[in-house]
Amino acid sequence: MMNVFRRFRFRSNRSIRFYKYFLSYVLIVLILLSVTGVAVYSHFLQVFKEEVENANVAALMQVRDTMDVRFKEMQRIALQIAENQQLTPYALNNSGYDWYHSVNELNKYRFGNTFLSNLGIVLNRAPERRLFTADGVYQMHYFFNNVFRYEHWNEEEFVQTSASINRPLIRPVENISLNNGASRQRFATYLYPLPANTENPYATVVFFLNEQTVNDYVSPFLQKYNGAFFLVDEKDRPIVTAGGEWNAEELKAVWSRISAAQLQRQINSLVLQQSNYSVVKLPSTVNGWTYVTLIPSDKFLQPVQSTQQIITAVFVSLLFLGLVLSFLLANINYRKLRELVTIFGERAGDKATNGSGDEFDYLSDALRETTRHETMMARLNSRTGLLREKLLLSLLQGKSDRLYELDNLFEMSGVHFVHSHFKVMILEIDDAFAFQRGYSANMQDLLKFSVINVTEELIGEIGKGFGIDLAEERGIAVVMNIPKMSDEDSEIRGIAVKIQQFFKSYYKFSLSIGIGRSCQQLDELRSSFVDAERALYYRFLKGNEQVLIYEQLYTEDAASKLSGYPVNMEEQLVKAIRQGKADEAERAIGDILSAIAAKSATPAAAEASCKGLIHLLIRTIDEWEDAKDFRLEVEELLTNSYVTIERLEYELVRICRTLCDTLMMKKESHNFELRDNILSFIEAHYADNSLTLENIAARFGVSPSYITRFVKDQTGLPLIRYLGQVRMQKAKAMLRTTSFTVTEIAERIGYVDTMNFIRNFKKTEGVTPARYRELSSDKGSQIAGSEE
Numbered sequence: 001m002m003n004v005f006r007r008f009r010f011r012s013n014r015s016i017r018f019y020k021y022f023l024s025y026v027l028i029v030l031i032l033l034s035v036t037g038v039a040v041y042s043h044f045l046q047v048f049k050e051e052v053e054n055a056n057v058a059a060l061m062q063v064r065d066t067m068d069v070r071f072k073e074m075q076r077i078a079l080q081i082a083e084n085q086q087l088t089p090y091a092l093n094n095s096g097y098d099w100y101h102s103v104n105e106l107n108k109y110r111f112g113n114t115f116l117s118n119l120g121i122v123l124n125r126a127p128e129r130r131l132f133t134a135d136g137v138y139q140m141h142y143f144f145n146n147v148f149r150y151e152h153w154n155e156e157e158f159v160q161t162s163a164s165i166n167r168p169l170i171r172p173v174e175n176i177s178l179n180n181g182a183s184r185q186r187f188a189t190y191l192y193p194l195p196a197n198t199e200n201p202y203a204t205v206v207f208f209l210n211e212q213t214v215n216d217y218v219s220p221f222l223q224k225y226n227g228a229f230f231l232v233d234e235k236d237r238p239i240v241t242a243g244g245e246w247n248a249e250e251l252k253a254v255w256s257r258i259s260a261a262q263l264q265r266q267i268n269s270l271v272l273q274q275s276n277y278s279v280v281k282l283p284s285t286v287n288g289w290t291y292v293t294l295i296p297s298d299k300f301l302q303p304v305q306s307t308q309q310i311i312t313a314v315f316v317s318l319l320f321l322g323l324v325l326s327f328l329l330a331n332i333n334y335r336k337l338r339e340l341v342t343i344f345g346e347r348a349g350d351k352a353t354n355g356s357g358d359e360f361d362y363l364s365d366a367l368r369e370t371t372r373h374e375t376m377m378a379r380l381n382s383r384t385g386l387l388r389e390k391l392l393l394s395l396l397q398g399k400s401d402r403l404y405e406l407d408n409l410f411e412m413s414g415v416h417f418v419h420s421h422f423k424v425m426i427l428e429i430d431d432a433f434a435f436q437r438g439y440s441a442n443m444q445d446l447l448k449f450s451v452i453n454v455t456e457e458l459i460g461e462i463g464k465g466f467g468i469d470l471a472e473e474r475g476i477a478v479v480m481n482i483p484k485m486s487d488e489d490s491e492i493r494g495i496a497v498k499i500q501q502f503f504k505s506y507y508k509f510s511l512s513i514g515i516g517r518s519c520q521q522l523d524e525l526r527s528s529f530v531d532a533e534r535a536l537y538y539r540f541l542k543g544n545e546q547v548l549i550y551e552q553l554y555t556e557d558a559a560s561k562l563s564g565y566p567v568n569m570e571e572q573l574v575k576a577i578r579q580g581k582a583d584e585a586e587r588a589i590g591d592i593l594s595a596i597a598a599k600s601a602t603p604a605a606a607e608a609s610c611k612g613l614i615h616l617l618i619r620t621i622d623e624w625e626d627a628k629d630f631r632l633e634v635e636e637l638l639t640n641s642y643v644t645i646e647r648l649e650y651e652l653v654r655i656c657r658t659l660c661d662t663l664m665m666k667k668e669s670h671n672f673e674l675r676d677n678i679l680s681f682i683e684a685h686y687a688d689n690s691l692t693l694e695n696i697a698a699r700f701g702v703s704p705s706y707i708t709r710f711v712k713d714q715t716g717l718p719l720i721r722y723l724g725q726v727r728m729q730k731a732k733a734m735l736r737t738t739s740f741t742v743t744e745i746a747e748r749i750g751y752v753d754t755m756n757f758i759r760n761f762k763k764t765e766g767v768t769p770a771r772y773r774e775l776s777s778d779k780g781s782q783i784a785g786s787e788e
Contacts, residue, residue, distance in 0.1 A: 398526025
């Protein structure tokens with residue numbers, strides 16, 4: 001620390017600005033520490049109390065949310081049981097195999113919920129009293145006397161309660177004698193009528209909840225706080241209780257004290273046996289029950305004293321550290337200020353202020369003087385730029401009768417023509433809409449400005465270039481002043497390609513460039529500009545990202561080319577659309593547009609042929625009455641102006657593909673005979689292990705993708721999944737009714753690999769084939785035993 005002070009030792013030449021810095025930092029440190037100290041010491045106990053209460057609430061919320069989720073799951077199970085076809089009154093009134101299915105379905109619900117010990121369903125108006133559970137089917141008197149004997153509840157009371165409730169009801173935990181007294185456990189019973197909230201429910205779902213299972217959810221909370229837990233129903237009766245240091249009788253007495261206290265708030269205080277407790281209650285989110293905890297308050301206040309001492313030491317340390325940091329920061333900021341003052345003084349030829357002055361005053365005066373100078377230069381540059389734009393626009397607009405007025409502008413704008421020949425180059429962004437959407441207006445101007453600079457720099461290799469942004473267009477015009485060259489077109493094309501590469505590599509957009517004819521007089525620049533525009537018009541035939549030189553385009557033997565395309569191509573396109581063959585329609589459109597591009601002498605001729613193709617599509621679409629939307633979409637192509645023929649091809653292919661798919665789907669939806677033939681074929685040949693998607697499709701003369709989509713439309717499953725479903729149904733039937741081995745069954749349903757069959761069976765049914773057979777056999781025997 002002493003080394004630091006030696007480095008930043010006090011200097012007598014520091015100005016008052018340094019001490020202002022230092023005192024400002026010290027003041028900030030004192031304010032922060034004072035506010036923090038008052039907040040800590042004044043509200044320390046209150047904060048700790050709130051922490052205790054928040055901890056209790058948060059912990060109880062975790063318990064409540066966990067328990068509510070379980071009860072929501074039981075409600076969901078009850079609703080699923082009501083919709084399960086294997087658990088309808090009709091199925092439950094039958095016997096034999098239907099009962100096996102009913103028990104199996106209940107067993108699935110139990111396996112899916114670890115909160116449940118067992119569950120069952122009873123029909124309220126059945127001729128015989130039976131209880132269907134996940135363990136089997138029982139006569140009511142046998143179940144209540146031998147399997148599940150309540151300490152304070154019997155068969156008649158259960159039947160009466162089940163028939164009289166119209167909303168969910170839970171019975172508090174009580175002692176249960178299991179399996180003829182083999183063991184004794186405590187259970188809560190949750191009854192859910194089907195349907196709920198009606199006057200005459202036809203059945204009741206019974207959930208058996210082991211108290212130990214509930215306590216397992218609560219025990220982590222109780223072990224941490226050494227408190228008590230109560231789950232209370234609407235009538236203020238404890239359903240489930242748990243406590244680390246209290247037994248059942250003590251918990252009952254504790255609850256009588258809590259209930260008598262008439263808890264009015266979420267968090268309450270209570271004194272029990274001369275000890276302070278915090279009582280927290282939370283209502284359930286799914287029913288009218290209440291969750292209550294009792295926590296000793298003093299357990300959270302033990303570390304208060306030691307924490308106060310720690311805070312005092314931290315406060316003193318922070319004060320000392322704040323003073324040191326204040327000195328260091330003040331010295332660093334002041335040194336930078338002195339360096340800045342020295343720099344300004346050296347540039348201005350002045351002597352920097354000494355320690356008696358204020359550095360800020362000196363800098364303010366210097367900056368004002370600098371700003372005045374820069375403002376004057378900016379105005380001059382802006383005026384020069386405007387003069388240059390005016391001059392170049394006048395030349396491109398062909399105002400030859402006013403050239404004498406422009407002479408004075410050449411010198412003022414910095415435009416100097418030193419060579420004998422002139423050409424105009426126009427640069428246009430191919431996807432102008434995406435460019436405008438991807439960049440803001442200011443960013444677009446900046447990018448165009450950079451392109452102008454790069455273009456002028458590249459043209460400087462052979463002459464001079466002067467660029468201007470065509471504000472009403474989407475491109476840039478460049479006036480080139482070049483000497484007479486033998487390979488002029490080759491040189492200019494090379495420069496144009498470099499410009500395209502630069503723009504695409506940095507801005508990810510492509511440029512098309514049109515170049516006009518060479519001229520020797522300024523009043524001929526207008527003609528060169530028009531030539532460049534005409535050259536760009538050839539993008540419709542040549543495509544995007546082209547360098548289009550007017551003299552090369554118009555020297556071709558245009559007369560040797562004819563417009564149009566062979567008539568047989570139209571016939572192929574119309575035939576493909578009528579048959580709904582999208583791929584053939586796409587090929588036909590590509591062939592027609594390729595022929596147009598090859599045979600058209602000018603872009604105008606190509607556009608005329610393309611409009612003829614569009615009218616052909618409109619006439620074809622008119623053959624279907626419900627294809628008006630497609631007609632409107634095609635008609636829009638007549639009004640839209642497409643820069644390239646490739647873009648027009650994309651739009652035509654998109655419309656024709658959608659039209660073909662629509663026509664094909666309409667044909668498919670009415671092909672019921674094909675559906676019946678395919679399903680009958682699968683039913684007859686499912687055991688054939690050589691059966692594949694390809695040979696089934698070949699059998700019916702269609703493509704694999706078509707038959708897959710067709711079967712899915714008719715059955716809801718793709719063809720191969722439908723075949724797998726049929727095979728699994730056959731396998732289940734053989735497992736239940738035959739003694740074939742798993743390998744034999746796999747071979748009989750068309751599987752070559754037995755392990756593959758076992759994996760697919762388990763994935764579909766949830767158990768292996770052997771286990772499925774075992775369960776089928778055990779359930780059948782159990783049902784028969786219960787009936788006896």
